[in-house]
Amino acid sequence: MTNRNRAVRVLIVDDSALVRRILSDGMRRDPEIEVVGEASNPYTARDLMVELQPDVITLDVEMPRMDGVTFLKRFMPVMPIPTVVISSLTRQGARISLEALESGAVDVIAKPQLGVVDELPKMTDDINRRIKAAAAVNVAYFKRAGRRDVEAVSSLSETTDKVIAIGASTGGVEALSRIMPAFPANAPGIVIVQHMPGGFTATFAERLNTICKMQVKEAEDGDRILPGRALLAPGGLRHMTVVRSGGQYRVELNEGAAVNYSRPSVDVLFKSVAQMAGRNAAAAILTGMGKDGAEGLLQIRQAGGGTVVQDEATSVVFGMPQVAYKLGGASSIAPLEKIPFLLMRALQ
Structure with a gap:
């Protein structure tokens, strides 16, 4: 959990320099958010996570060398940090972003497929609000061991109109x-x-x-x-x-x-x-x-x-x-x- 008395420290991970700049400019407009670093790939991101200890990571899923979901699955069990996936909304992206949610991402934001320069800045207020909300999430839950299995439920004898x-x-x-x-x-x-x-x-x-x-x-x-x-x-x-x-x-x-x-x-x-x-x-x-x-x-x-x-x-x-x-x-x-x-x- 982040200390609410200070700004939320964010690491931006995206292979597009343009997207990183737009996101960074938008976040810097909010005094409650501090952009502490940017990374173009998961390998750089991993080093910055250790060095900077951010409160929240924004993560693209479609990146070279290692996709964002694989990266998420690797770091969340050992270094749980609230992660907001910002992904292009394609059919493939929908599947991989869903997998990201199952792997520990706390939120998914749909990145515009077209007109990023014009459309992404319009999403700044919503992105910033969701980043600050993500900072309050205790993602240590995702590495807890020994969770009990859900028991199957026996059938009801009467199910009509319920x-x-x-x-x-x-x-x-x-x-x-x-x-x-x-x-x-x-x-x-x-x-x-x-x-x-x-x-x-x-x-x-x-x-x-x-x-x-x-x-x-x-x-x-x-x-x-x-x-x-x-x-x-x-x-x-x-x-x-x-x-x-x-x-x-x-x-x-x-x-x-x-x-x-x-x-x-x-x-x-x-x-x-x-x-x-x-x-x-x-x-x-x-x-x-x-x-x-x-x-x-x-x-x-x-x-x-x-x-x-x-x-x-x-x-x-x-x-x-x-x-x-x-x-x-x-x-x-x-x-x-x-x-x-x-x-x-x-x-x-």
Whole structure:
């Protein structure tokens, strides 16, 4: 964790001198950020990390000699430093950036594919905000040994007209990858908001689908929420809500302003779940910075639904769960490996 009484010390790692200059100029506009070094490749970066001890690293993934993800996997277990991946948003980049999140990166920012000189400076305020947020993340979590496995959950005898809602942010990619395989093939329909940029959620849904008993897909407008199906909200431009038509639940994707700096927002999803599903819902907030989902979780609990938040010991960032718990939205607080069981039990 960085000392909040001083500026956040940042090391920029990118093979493009132009990108390094734009990022550096943007960060130097913020008095709470100090650029302590720049590196064009992971080998130079490694030496600077040892010498400069930065609070945060910004890391490109597509670099010569060694890609950023391989570098991340090598340094995070021995020198854990909060890392923000700034990557071009290509199909290949989406896959490798997703792997970066699973390997310990705390955030991913989509670098413009075209017009970097004009477009990247427009992102300065958002980049700076996310760098300062990353500085507060305790990434030592990613080298902890002996984490308990998630236990598989037995099937429910009745799954009709039930909805499970899950919200997550920083650390959520890994958390979801651990708990989603625990749900049985006929589990109630699951709706998920994981804070990610547009273009990454389709790849993440595909990856979850290969390891889960349930079908997992990126949600499309009008998709029905069915037993055995999990719908992941697309990252980027739209919020996801649950609507009810007769005895059927469906999702709608709607444009709208960011809520809690997020689009899609956990709060937007959860509030619709509270209104449409009420006591037929169970919801969880997993690891993440900020407060998104806290008000929505409280509304689900007030409507008679079951609610749980991930505990501090197993969270990468105990931000969203803590705010929700303090607000009174959670009927229980539990380690990650117990959450699938608690969600299923709440609907029995």
